[in-house]
Amino acid sequence: MNDTPIEKMSFEQALAELETVVSDLEGGNIPLEQSILLYERGAKLKAHCERKLAAAEEKVAQITRGPDGAATGLTPVDPD
Template sequence: MTDKPVDEMSFEEAMAELEAVVGQLERGDVALEASIELYERGAKLKARCEVKLKEAEEKVAAITLDQDGNPTGTTPVEGL
């Protein structure tokens, strides 16, 4: 685990740490109090991943091309 605040993590950082947290919890070799702290950290990491994914989805756009195949603009993808 890092000391970096969850809300400052990139998607990749949060996902990597979340995987490490899940691995520790699945092994079951952590004391009860530490397990609770890990679970709470994991919940924050999961939420951060969801926020970053939503941000990425909102940036996805369909590129409009002119007759020569050059981009002329973007149109948001429906449903995102």
């Protein structure tokens, strides 16, 4: 388990640790008390990743909106 406070982790760091937590829990070789602690940390890591993604989505939305709030500079994707 990483000692870095979750709120200071980048998205990539938090996601990597979350993947490790899930793998450890799925392995089933961890005592119950430690599993509970890992699950709690995993829930916090998941929430942190969700916040980071939401913030990134909002930044992208701000970049693609004009002063009137309408989408600008977007080009339709040609499906063919």
